[in-house]
Amino acid sequence: MKKIIQLIAIPIAIFLFVSCNNEKQTNANTSATEANSDAGQANVKDDASMKDIVKIAVGSSDHTTLVAALKQADLVDVLANPGPFTVFAPTNAAFDKLPKGTLDDLMKPEKKADLQNILQYHVTTSALKIDYFKDGQTIGMVNGDNLTVSVKGGKIILNNSATIVGSVEGSNGMVHIIDGVLLPPVKK
Amino acid sequence: MSKLSKLIAIIAVGAVTFITGCKPRGPQSAVTGDAAQKTYIAPGKYDEFYDFVSGGFSGQMSVYGLPSGRLFRVIPVFSVDPEKGYGFSEETKPMLNTSHGFVPWDDLHHIALSETNGIQDGRWVFGNGNNTPRIARIDLKTFRTVEILEIPNSAGNHSSPFITENSEYVVAGTRFSVPLDNANGDVPINTYKQNFKGTVSFIHVDTSGRMNIAFQIQTPGVNFDLARAGKGKSHGWVFFSCYNSEKANTLLEVNASQRDKDFIMCVNWKKAEEYVKAGKAEKRNVAYAHNEYNDITHSATSEIEKEVLVLDPKNCPDMVYLMPCPKSPHGCDTDPSGEYIVGSGKLAAVIPVFSFTKIQKAIADKNYDGDYDGIPVLKYESVLHGEVQKPGLGPLHTEFDADGNAYTSFFISSEIVKWRLSDLKVVDRVPTYYSVGHLSVPGGPTRKPWGKYVIAYNKITKDRYLPTGPELAQSAQLYDISGEKMKLLLDFPTIGEPHYAEAIPAELIMKNSQKIFRIEDNKNPFAALGDSKTKVERKGNEVHCYITAIRSHFTPDNIEGVKLGDIVYFHVTNLEQDWDIPHGFAVKGANNAELLIMPGETQTLAWKPDRIGVFPIYCTDFCSALHQEMQGYIRVSAPGSNVPITYSTGKTEPAGPVAAK
Numbered sequence: 001m002k003k004i005i006q007l008i009a010i011p012i013a014i015f016l017f018v019s020c021n022n023e024k025q026t027n028a029n030t031s032a033t034e035a036n037s038d039a040g041q042a043n044v045k046d047d048a049s050m051k052d053i054v055k056i057a058v059g060s061s062d063h064t065t066l067v068a069a070l071k072q073a074d075l076v077d078v079l080a081n082p083g084p085f086t087v088f089a090p091t092n093a094a095f096d097k098l099p100k101g102t103l104d105d106l107m108k109p110e111k112k113a114d115l116q117n118i119l120q121y122h123v124t125t126s127a128l129k130i131d132y133f134k135d136g137q138t139i140g141m142v143n144g145d146n147l148t149v150s151v152k153g154g155k156i157i158l159n160n161s162a163t164i165v166g167s168v169e170g171s172n173g174m175v176h177i178i179d180g181v182l183l184p185p186v187k188k
Numbered sequence: 189m190s191k192l193s194k195l196i197a198i199i200a201v202g203a204v205t206f207i208t209g210c211k212p213r214g215p216q217s218a219v220t221g222d223a224a225q226k227t228y229i230a231p232g233k234y235d236e237f238y239d240f241v242s243g244g245f246s247g248q249m250s251v252y253g254l255p256s257g258r259l260f261r262v263i264p265v266f267s268v269d270p271e272k273g274y275g276f277s278e279e280t281k282p283m284l285n286t287s288h289g290f291v292p293w294d295d296l297h298h299i300a301l302s303e304t305n306g307i308q309d310g311r312w313v314f315g316n317g318n319n320t321p322r323i324a325r326i327d328l329k330t331f332r333t334v335e336i337l338e339i340p341n342s343a344g345n346h347s348s349p350f351i352t353e354n355s356e357y358v359v360a361g362t363r364f365s366v367p368l369d370n371a372n373g374d375v376p377i378n379t380y381k382q383n384f385k386g387t388v389s390f391i392h393v394d395t396s397g398r399m400n401i402a403f404q405i406q407t408p409g410v411n412f413d414l415a416r417a418g419k420g421k422s423h424g425w426v427f428f429s430c431y432n433s434e435k436a437n438t439l440l441e442v443n444a445s446q447r448d449k450d451f452i453m454c455v456n457w458k459k460a461e462e463y464v465k466a467g468k469a470e471k472r473n474v475a476y477a478h479n480e481y482n483d484i485t486h487s488a489t490s491e492i493e494k495e496v497l498v499l500d501p502k503n504c505p506d507m508v509y510l511m512p513c514p515k516s517p518h519g520c521d522t523d524p525s526g527e528y529i530v531g532s533g534k535l536a537a538v539i540p541v542f543s544f545t546k547i548q549k550a551i552a553d554k555n556y557d558g559d560y561d562g563i564p565v566l567k568y569e570s571v572l573h574g575e576v577q578k579p580g581l582g583p584l585h586t587e588f589d590a591d592g593n594a595y596t597s598f599f600i601s602s603e604i605v606k607w608r609l610s611d612l613k614v615v616d617r618v619p620t621y622y623s624v625g626h627l628s629v630p631g632g633p634t635r636k637p638w639g640k641y642v643i644a645y646n647k648i649t650k651d652r653y654l655p656t657g658p659e660l661a662q663s664a665q666l667y668d669i670s671g672e673k674m675k676l677l678l679d680f681p682t683i684g685e686p687h688y689a690e691a692i693p694a695e696l697i698m699k700n701s702q703k704i705f706r707i708e709d710n711k712n713p714f715a716a717l718g719d720s721k722t723k724v725e726r727k728g729n730e731v732h733c734y735i736t737a738i739r740s741h742f743t744p745d746n747i748e749g750v751k752l753g754d755i756v757y758f759h760v761t762n763l764e765q766d767w768d769i770p771h772g773f774a775v776k777g778a779n780n781a782e783l784l785i786m787p788g789e790t791q792t793l794a795w796k797p798d799r800i801g802v803f804p805i806y807c808t809d810f811c812s813a814l815h816q817e818m819q820g821y822i823r824v825s826a827p828g829s830n831v832p833i834t835y836s837t838g839k840t841e842p843a844g845p846v847a848a849k
Contacts, residue, residue: 039232048703049787050765082769082812084739125813127739171766172739172812 040077050171053087054080057175065095065103072107073116084127085173088158090181091165098181117143121184127173130156130164145184158182223677226668229256234698237630237691239643240299240313241664244685247294249315249326254630254641254691255666257680265324265333266294266317274333276781278757278792279712280481282490286320286338287475295319297687298349298414302393306353306419306635310696312397314349314358321345323358325397327483329702334481337399340474340496341368341387347412347428349391353419353635357402357457360389361412361428365435368406369474380437384409387498388428390457398480403464403497405455405508408561409435411444412453413518414585419635420526422544424458427529429513429520433560445535449512449568451560452520452531454547459507460499468504469497483705486712486789502562509551510560511542512568519585523594524635528573528609530594532583539576539583539596541612546571576612580605584625585688587632589639589669597627597644604644604667606674618674620665622648629669630691638693642667642674645686652679662686703767705788712790714759719743724835731756731833733822737771737785738763739812741837742805745820749833752800752824758783761790772808775822782808797824 042054054076057063066089070076079085095103106115120143128139135151150157156164162180169175229235235253238260243250247267251260268275268284275284275292284290295318302311313326321342325335339345339360347361365384367373375383385406392402411432418425433450436443463469474496481488501508513520515533522529529542549555550570557567582600589595592609602623606616624644631638644667649660661681668675707717716722716734722743724733731754736743742760750756760773762785773783778795785791797803807818825831 044767046703046767049767052766082739082766084812084814171764171769 040080042076042080044080050169052080052172053083053085053170053175056168056170057087057089060089062091062093062177063089065092066090069095069103069107069115069119073112073119075116075119079123079172081172083125083172086124086126086128087173087175088122088162088164088178088182089175090122090162090178094162094178094180117184118181121145121147121182129169129174130167130176133164141184143184147182219677220675223675227255227257227666227678229253229258234694236640236694237638238694238697239628239630239689239691240301241645241682241689242296242299242315242685242687243683244297244662244687245295246684247296247317248683249296249299249313250683251331252664252680252682253694254643255677257664257666257678259683261331262683263326263331263333265315265326266291266296266322266336268292270782271784273781273784273791276793277783278794279487279790282488283333283336283479283481285479285490286322286477287340287492288320291320294322296324296684297346299688299690300349300351300358301690301692302355302397303351303353303634304355306423308631308634308636308690308692308696309355310692310700311355312393313690314351316345316348316360318345318363321348321360321362322477323349323360323391323399325393325399327397328697329700330483331701332481332483334483335397335399336477336479337391337401338476338478339389339391339401340476341385341404341406341472341498342389347388347415350415350417350426350633351393352417352426352457353423355393357390357392357417357426358399359415359417359426359428360391361415361430362386362388363411363413365409365411368472370472377437380409381435384435384437386410386412386430388412388415388426388453388455390426390460400478401476401496403460403469403499405460405499405501407453407501407508408433408563410451411440413516414520416520416522416529416633418522418526418544419524422522422526422529424456425544426455426457427520427522428453428455429517429531431516431518431534445516449514450516450533451510451565452513452517452529452542453563454509454511454566456507460504463499463504463507464497469499471495472498484709484711486705486710486715486791506551508563509547510563510565511547511571512557512565513540514538519583519596521586521588521633523588523609524590524637526635530586530596532586532596534582534584534599536583537578539579539586539607540568541573541576541609542571543573546573574612576607576614579607579614580617585627587627587629587642588637589629589632590637591639593669595627595629595632595642595669595674597624599623599625599647604642604674606669616673618667618676620644620646621652621663621679622646622650624665626686626688628689628691630693633690638691640668640670641677641691642669643689643691645682645689647685649681653681664689703787704765705786707761707763707765707788710761710788710790712759712761714757714792715761715790716759717761718763719837722835724749724833726754726833729754733758733835735760735773736763737761737773737807737818739769740807740814740818742773742807742818742820743837744835745805745837746839747821747835748823748825749831750797750822750824751827751829751831752797753827754797754824756795756797756822758793758795758805759790760785760793762787764788769811770809771811771818773805774808775805776803784809800824800826 137149162178166177237254239252264274321339342362344363346363349358365386410430415428432444513531514536519532555570580598666678764787
């Protein structure tokens with residue numbers, strides 16, 4: 001019998017996370033005379049630290065759709081926050097598997113809340129390395145819904161719909177690359 | 189069109205009236221209308237200058253931005269600092285070791301930024317330990333104290349750490365003359381004149397910044413106060429002000445003020461180097477601590493050095509001269525050209541300005557006014573460029589701008605006076621609130637003053653801020669000196685007592701500022717460079733816990749098998765490789781400390797449990813959304829217990845046996 005680690009989405013963490021959405025960070029990254037805009041934490045100039053989740057995603061040619069969606073959903077600065085996060089990062093191909101028009105629809109300004117809900121369903125506030133995942137686990141995601149983990153033939157599958165195909169460690173958490181987009185359970 | 193301009197004129201007049209009408213009364217009325225604009229740094233914008241300010245009796249150095257007056261950091265130097273863990277962690281404790289043992293609190297007075305060709309270069313900043321004589325070097329990549337060198341044959345290291353124009357030396361003149369370290373010190377105090385001697389030390393700084401005492405010069409038993417190195421044409425010389433040429437050993441406030449003139453001591457250090465090379469220095473047996481912090485081992489070492497070379501001016505002609513200077517000189521400042529040396533007699537009615545060219549001529553002509561304990565005294569008139577007449581009361585210190593102006597602080601008349609070096613005429617004066625001590629112009633002591641501001645570091649605060657009981661924050665005041673008249677812009681409170689300060693353009697430092705320590709470079713012998721390297725080991729009654737910290741847990745976070753009577757060493761390695769993500773570490777009941785660990789660093793807390801039980805550990809620096817979850821437990825069993833050493837993270841089955849009550 002495999003040990004089940006219950007990962008509880010702590011309300012405080014969620015609260016912090018959500019409240020950060022509206023926070024405009026003012027990290028200065030200009031010269032003494034140059035004006036700084038109200039750029040957020042993702043714009044901090046830092047080549048010395050390990051790459052954070054945003055920099056990893058931006059640097060991946062397989063994740064241009066995800067990055068565009070994160071920008072549209074105002075989640076870029078959030079994911080540059082200290083976290084820690086685990087992000088399940090669907091590839092461009094994963095987004096392509098969605099029914100035609102779904103993504104275009106979600107990218108519309110009036111659908112921003114839906115897009116945020118879906119993207120936040122790909123994030124949890126704990127840095128979970130690959131060996132943490134066990135068959136039957138439930139993980140609380142940032143949007144408030146749960147996700148289930150299954151392990152089949154050595155593969156880690158989420159909600160029976162997306163498989164982890166690679167992992168990258170970032171300064172503020174883990175990025176697990178997945179081959180499908182996770183859709184939050186339909187509200188009753 | 190004319191209608192419009194008329195309207196504008198009316199509005200303008202109205203605005204002027206409004207501004208005038210709004211001018212507050214009282215001390216604030218010295219502030220001009222655009223002061224707020226000139227000191228306002230919008231959120232996200234940077235200040236133009238870093239300002240390194242001595243923390244005085246706090247023993248620390250603080251870093252402010254100018255012109256905003258915002259505090260960025262307090263750098264612990266000569267005192268323990270709970271905010272940084274400095275002096276508490278096992279790794280940093282050796283930094284405060286001295287020949288007297290561990291000294292947790294000293295008094296830091298003066299600042300010297302490193303220079304190349306007489307221009308600030310932003311590599312290091314030096315500070316003096318005034319009580320237990322020491323010099324500290326702070327690395328401006330990390331803003332940390334990386335070296336502290338004790339000064340033997342010294343007592344009250346006040347005349348320090350002034351620097352030569354290529355950072356060849358920092359100097360350290362003793363405030364107190366004393367029986368020197370290898371002499372019999374058990375003598376009556378009133379045998380001062382026979383038994384008490386002074387010294388000035390020349391501390392060599394190598395290209396890596398490492399300090400060593402190249403030589404000391406033994407001097408008559410006077411008190412050294414301040415000093416400045418020559419620059420440009422006077423490079424190769426250092427000028428030390430001294431008081432108590434009366435050699436009084438009691439009630440100095442009266443007894444050291446008898447003579448009309450004391451001295452500024454001129455030292456030709458290039459000549460001194462020749463004498464050292466020629467073997468003229470005497471090797472003396474002393475003991476002084478030399479402490480260094482290493483950013484690779486993340487640990488400090490302290491070694492006691494045993495020898496120092498001492499030159500006696502009696503055996504070294506042409507090395508030391510004395511210039512008479514009125515009434516207990518305090519400041520002794522060289523102008524950017526190196527030609528003028530400004531002496532500030534605390535009790536003098538004039539400011540004498542000496543000429544380096546004239547000093548050289550007087551030496552060549554042997555234009556002496558006798559000698560003092562065998563050291564030639566140069567004739568006052570022969571070395572004088574001139575005197576600033578009636579400048580104010582109680583002159584203390586002088587700084588310079590790049591346009592030939594000098595700025596002198598006056599304690600008694602509580603003002604800054606601007607005067608011209610060329611004709612020694614006073615051109616402006618502004619009050620300070622209250623009783624200014626040191627003052628500072630960015631780059632003011634160098635060959636290249638950056639100008640723009642003068643900052644007054646005041647001794648008395650009284651009613652300047654909201655009252656906070658008997659003890660008030662010290663106050664600094666920022667003045668605009670870009671025009672002919674000085675303009676007060678800002679008050680800001682400081683840490684401890686600000687003595688001297690030096691400001692430097694931000695761009696000379698900020699680009700080199702280090703963000704993290706690379707984990708692969710960590711050579712701390714107790715580092716755990718990854719969760720798989722964590723362990724808990726017993727060595728006799730010592731239990732060593734090699735712990736890692738990363739958002740948002742410790743590995744291990746459950747530790748058992750410690751027994752009462754053990755000493756537990758928590759060696760915590762912060763695995764983060766992310767700027768501004770330190771972790772803290774605390775254990776309940778620790779009598780000595782907590783830890784603060786920078787990204788990539790290892791720090792150690794020694795803990796002696798005092799009772800049986802389970803003790804929480806947790807991260808004390810809010811690191812992440814799950815910071816509050818970053819915690820664990822350590823179990824302490826009875827001395828004879830058979831609970832084995834076990835440790836884990838993420839393991840929930842009970843393992844160890846329960847001790848019988």
